[in-house]
Amino acid sequence: MPPFGAVQDAYQVPDFGPASMAFPDFFEQVMMPGVEMSNHTSVVPPDVSNFTSDFTFDAGDFDFGFLASGLTRPPTAQGHRLEDNSRVPGTDQTTHSDVQLRSEAFKRSPWSWNHWIPERSSHAFSGQDVIDVRQERVDARDQLTTPDSVRLVHCDLRHAERDRMIRVVTQVAHTRLTMPSFPSLELLEDLVDVFLLQDSSAIDSYIHSATFASDVTCTELLLAVVAAGARYIALAPVWKMGLVIHEVVRIAIGALLERDNKATRDLQPLQAILLGLDIGVWSGFRRKTEIALSFLQPLVTMLAWSNAFMKFSYQDVIPLPDDADDVLVDKWRAWTEREAKKRLILHTFLHDSQLAILYAKNPLISPAQIMMPLPACRELWLAPNSHAWRNAYLRLGPPSQAETPAMMEFFGHNAVLDHSVGVYDKVLCMLVACHGLGHEIWQYRAHARLLAGWKKTNFRRDRRSDHSRLQRDLLDDLTSFQAHCDLQASSTPEIMLTLELLMMLLHVDIEDVQTFSGKLGEGEARRVFPKIQQWSQNAESRVAIFHAGQIFRVARTFEKTRLRDFYAVALYHAALTLWVYGMITTSAARKSGRQSPSAATQRLSNTSHQSLIQPPRIPLDLTDDRAARSFQLLGQGTAGVYNLQSEFMPLSSSRGLMGTAASILKDNFPQSSNGLPPLIENLANLMGEIGKLSGHD
Known part of the structure; x- marks a missing residue:
């Protein structure tokens, strides 16, 4: 990765040769192994699952001289900042061959091909x-x-x-x-x-x-x-x-x-x-x-062994109108500590669920464990002093902890908040409920991987029927929850993006997408290709890319600097899903001569001439989704997304697609000229590299 804040042309595209060999050798070998390869040295793609880096914290990097005068002044010109950091070691600004450019792209952190192994001498303060x-x-x-x-x-x-x-x-x-x-x-x-x-x-x-x-x-x-x-x-x-x-x-x-x-x-x-x-x-x-x-497991264990998940651990703290100031302050502090513990648990649950979704790992906390009372509303939580807290408490009149619904009960009955307007933190509860459904999506995906390896006996066919029914039930639950959120004025982009991500993951195995993209090497990519190819031909893939496009739409609505961490990686996963679908369908159309749902034009033959017909555009990232719904069923039209300049980018345009996703991320951080957060920088650069791989504009 280039130094934090370094300027580079993330979307400079190498020349991959003739248009007939637009895909690089790796994907040609996977999708069309019978085609004669070019003379170029085959270079494997970057590890698409790895959006971290090994940034070096050498002492020499800590040059704080320019800070001696303080930061209350306007920041120095960008040119000064880039004097030593704008170049990646081992590169220059001259023109490279396509193989050399690709090789350098894959050598640069964070996209090393081999699994990362820490150096033997590395420790907490290495470098x-x-x-x-x-x-x-x-x-x-x-x-x-x-x-x-x-x-x-x-x-x-x-x-x-x-x-x-x-x-x-x-x-x-x-x-x-x-x-x-x-x-x-x-x-x-x-x-x-x-x-x-x-x-x-x-x-x-x-x-x-x-x-x-x-x-x-x-x-x-x-x-x-x-x-x-x-x-x-x-x-x-x-x-x-x-x-x-x-x-x-x-x-x-x-x-x-x-x-x-x-x-x-x-x-x-x-x-x-x-x-x-x-x-x-x-x-x-x-x-x-x-x-x-x-190291999440120790924290979860400590919380569980302290009975923090249990309802009986939370006692009532009730302010009275005639409480003396010192008594009132003590009650306020006791109440805030109780409430902070609830929110600590809920944040831990969200943290665990987000990692399970992004890294396809087993979650540590089940929604069935969270039996503590619902969190209090933000008016009480954010009260600036004890008197403001008491006034809000007496006005709202929240029920006792024994009468407060448990979080576990809310997972199955979201309407419980409709009967207690303003008493509980509705937005937090709804976000946690989203991730409660996320656990079921994770279990569905795990079951799907098991089913893929089972023989097709009558017993197993029954299992597959149950599995398909589970998918329909989960989609109904997510759709109902989304409709409920759409009616709420308090719904936030974080909730809506999470729902769209879950609906996408219900219809695509993101592990397969990453494996085909080169996460585990050419052999594993070749193994998973038939499964990905079959997925791309079914309506399920079109449902998945529709929700991926909706993630683009919701991401644009985030408050400035909020599109980070989990939500930034979710946008990356959506872009990767759209990219793989576009690559597979474009390749299939290229081999068969048929129109691809990700191509820009359609060529028809008749007895007299060939004519070009522009198929209808299917924007996947707009709220008016009638055309997109039709596309999901019939697969007709050119699917794509709009970039920040309102230009339509068909899915066959890898550079346009990935450039759009990277621009959405960067546009969420417009204020500082001193760079982006490292994770955002990594993701934007990784998407820029992926956009170059297919050689399609």
């Missing part, structure tokens, strides 16, 4: 052994936060808290980490404020900002919040510093739990663990992602 940020404050132009977010609180840090953080950092890594300078008090305050701002406006907020006080917050959580806040800063020295502190937190939490096992029942250490997992999984770097994926 990132310096903290030297001489920054005073963070300018608003460098904060990748939602513009409409309103700052509810300001965290006042004291030198005592900064000293505590320095002490933990030196204790954890005193022999492996050097600190010419530690972040200033003002910068630490800014990072905490940025995180609290972003978390408070998130659907699944789980850190209570109004009661967040640095003097009573454990040092590990303070450091985790600083590292999480650095994720929303575009300046490389700041977000790199956040990744170093993230490693400190990961090790320090383990030491804390070893020193005092009772900490497994305290809220703040659990919050710090989950924050660390969030940072690692969505960091965009291989090592951090792998470790974060591996």
